[in-house]
Amino acid sequence: KAGVTQTPRYLIKTRGQQxxxxxxxxxxxxxxxxxxxxPGQGLQFLFEYFSETQRNKGNFPxxxxxxxxxxxxxxxxxxxxxxxxxxLYLCATPHTNTGELFFGEGSRLTVL
Amino acid sequence: xxxxxxxxxxxxxxxxxxxELRCNYSYGATPYLxxxxxxPGQGLQLLLKYFxxxxxxxxxxxxxxxxxxxxxSFNLRKPSVHWSDAAEYFxxxxxxTGTASKxxxxxxxxxxxxx
Numbered sequence: 001k002a003g004v005t006q007t008p009r010y011l012i013k014t015r016g017q018q019x020x021x022x023x024x025x026x027x028x029x030x031x032x033x034x035x036x037x038x039p040g041q042g043l044q045f046l047f048e049y050f051s052e053t054q055r056n057k058g059n060f061p062x063x064x065x066x067x068x069x070x071x072x073x074x075x076x077x078x079x080x081x082x083x084x085x086x087x088l089y090l091c092a093t094p095h096t097n098t099g100e101l102f103f104g105e106g107s108r109l110t111v112l
Numbered sequence: 113x114x115x116x117x118x119x120x121x122x123x124x125x126x127x128x129x130x131x132e133l134r135c136n137y138s139y140g141a142t143p144y145l146x147x148x149x150x151x152p153g154q155g156l157q158l159l160l161k162y163f164x165x166x167x168x169x170x171x172x173x174x175x176x177x178x179x180x181x182x183x184x185s186f187n188l189r190k191p192s193v194h195w196s197d198a199a200e201y202f203x204x205x206x207x208x209t210g211t212a213s214k215x216x217x218x219x220x221x222x223x224x225x226x227x
Contacts, residue, residue: 033214043202043217056214090155100146101215103155
């Protein structure tokens with residue numbers, strides 16, 4: 001059973017650009033959560049999608065957005081990148097019965 | 113609002129020694145509690161979880177944790193640490209609503225193991 005797959009694993013952007021990250025959840029799972037991990041702020045919840053609808057949202061500016069497709073794959077987008085957006089972005093899906101989260105390996109974004 | 117405190121930023125233990133990582137949480141009701149481990153450059157791997165029932169939970173890799181409601185704590189323990197346990201450990205709390213998709217994490221404890 002494939003796990004959570006995130007692409008790309010690494011990317012470098014410059015300030016002002018925008019970036020799109022992709023996450024494919026565990027097969028058959030309809031919920032996807034996104035987290036940002038930085039040395040200063042730690043792990044912070046960005047948003048959660050379930051069946052193509054945003055169900056929860058963290059405390060991030062509107063530059064951070066996401067969506068989910070009918071096949072449960074999710075994308076998150078960050079516009080007008082700032083240096084502080086450099087982070088590891090993690091995607092996760094919950095186990096259907098137990099609710100525990102399974103995480104992907106993350107997409108490491110560096111903003112120059 | 114829920115919160116998690118991991119008071120130890122960095123801990124060093126000798127291989128074979130016992131380990132206890134502290135975690136205190138703040139939550140209005142009975143929470144879902146988790147411990148995750150992260151190796152450098154990797155995502156998070158679940159070590160163990162507490163949802164309800166027995167307050168002493170067993171996890172993978174020989175780890176266990178005890179939920180103490182009176183102390184709002186969920187400390188992680190291992191009787192004998194292996195060099196491969198060196199990593200960063202995160203305690204997390206989630207709402208007890210059936211699925212814990214939105215977790216609040218502690219700031220993590222980095223474990224170093226000396227040989």
